[in-house]
Amino acid sequence: MAYSGRCNCGAVSATMAGEPVAVRRCWCRQCQKAAAGGPTYNAMFHTADVALSGDLHAWSYLAPSGNTLSMHNCAVCATPVYAQSSARPQFMTFRLGFLDEGHGLAPTVEIWTEEMPPWARPDPELESWPRQPPAPPQAD
Ligand SMILES: [Zn+2]
Numbered sequence: 001m002a003y004s005g006r007c008n009c010g011a012v013s014a015t016m017a018g019e020p021v022a023v024r025r026c027w028c029r030q031c032q033k034a035a036a037g038g039p040t041y042n043a044m045f046h047t048a049d050v051a052l053s054g055d056l057h058a059w060s061y062l063a064p065s066g067n068t069l070s071m072h073n074c075a076v077c078a079t080p081v082y083a084q085s086s087a088r089p090q091f092m093t094f095r096l097g098f099l100d101e102g103h104g105l106a107p108t109v110e111i112w113t114e115e116m117p118p119w120a121r122p123d124p125e126l127e128s129w130p131r132q133p134p135a136p137p138q139a140d
């Protein structure tokens with residue numbers, strides 16, 4: 001199945017030609033700031049499957065792992081579009097909110113639960129990792 005997405009203003013749009021390798025929510029501190037207090041919800045697609053157009057604003061930071069993480073938002077309306085790790089350029093982690101309605105994807109994993117705020121509740125239905133999980137398989 002193919003997926004598509006657009007930002008709030010429509011300046012940035014994308015299509016994804018294949019299935020995501022993971023759909024997760026992330027409670028790390030950087031995600032809480034990017035998502036206004038909650039977790040980010042993310043679908044990790046193969047970079048080779050993605051066609052993206054429009055101007056993005058990127059912000060990068062050095063993660064405790066030693067990898068550089070970059071967050072890409074619409075340069076006009078600031079909608080979060082995708083994130084990427086320097087260690088895994090083969091994947092682009094799109095924000096679920098960027099995807100067009102009706103995509104049918106839902107998180108199956110939550111990560112960085114160690115940094116979850118005290119008011120938040122873990123979801124017992126989800127596979128859970130206190131910090132960063134191992135990378136998805138490279139094959140495919
Ligand atoms: Zn926009």
Ligand SMILES: [Zn+2]
Nearest residue numbers: 026027028031
């Ligand atoms: Zn995060």
